[in-house]
Amino acid sequence: MMLGVPDLTPAHPGVDVLGADCRIDSSVSVMRFGQRADVLCLADSVSLYAHTRLVLGDVVADPCVGIRIGARTIVNVGAYLSGEGGLEIGADVLIGPHAKLLSAGHAIDEGDVIIARNRITRAKITVEDGAWIGAGAIVLEGVTIGRGAVVAAGALVRQDVPAGMVAAGMPARLIRARRGEAWQQPETPPSGWRRVWSALASVWR
Template sequence: MTIWTDATGIPPVAYAHPHIDQMGAGCRIADSVSFVRQRPDVCTARISLGEGVMLFDGVRLVLGADLHTSAFIRIGGGSVINVGSYLSGEGGLDIGEGVLVGPHAALLSAGHSLDAAEPCVARNPLTRAPVRIGAGAWIGARSIVLQGVTIGEGAVIGAGSVVTRDVPPMAVAVGNPARIMRYRHAQRGWRRLATWLGMGQVT
């Protein structure tokens, strides 16, 4: 595990933050991290960080301006959110422990209805579905994960990919739309895939 120091470019340690509802010890948050949310005292939606989470410059966390009950962002301990990434929690965003999110990635738990009556898409209601990122996964630079998608534990999403459907644990998925290219450590990958599919233990 990397031991971060106060080197140039590493965010400073934060002991509290006005827009974060729960924060573990040793989190590092850059001054340029921004938030879109109602005031915590009027909104039940929550942002919570486990121990040692790092939010680099330009990261944006979004719960939305309304009070929708599905909105939340949870980031597990030891996860690193790199520069310029966009975290949409309007439909719920759950990031496991030890996750790496590359520069300028977008995790989108909400979108706009395309088939509502209003011709202007921006005026149509939001659609929402939770995004879940399993522990130890790596979301490559400039990747996009769309609403309703689950990324399994230890999975890798190649840089610039657009993920439109679930990715099993230990899978390596790339492209637009992202497709599974292979599994990491094949034996372990097949065992986790079997568990994912409810097939029980595979030897």
């Protein structure tokens, strides 16, 4: 037993596919209705900490509905993960406490004056391998967080964050590239990439 760490979990209500050695706190809740058996899938060694909320809504409303979480990803306490528009989280991702990933919303400029009666908007969120979403950050529908990218605590992300970049603020903007030897490997951008990141950063301002 490890204090504060969820126990190993062979199954959890609402989860369709659960890999080996996953840890899910008993307070984790799943909101879904409708019949599909492939919409909530966790790879090996995923950890979901206390009071995390996974929202799928009507799983037959749209073929994009679903949440997939890659191996060894950790979702800290109180996170809110919406798969209503599709949510793909890679391997070795860190999602901080009370972060919110919102893949659906409501149209506000059409139809009924009552917002709740307007159509639901949906767009997939993708978080690539090794990224970090800081505590209390909000990621909106349609955003991609690149491999190894960092979203600072409390940030509101409305645009893609390229691989290896750090985004902060409300609304978030790119503030710099990560430093260190890891970003000098061949699979990372070639020489001259800093000029590319500078150009991208100027678009965010």
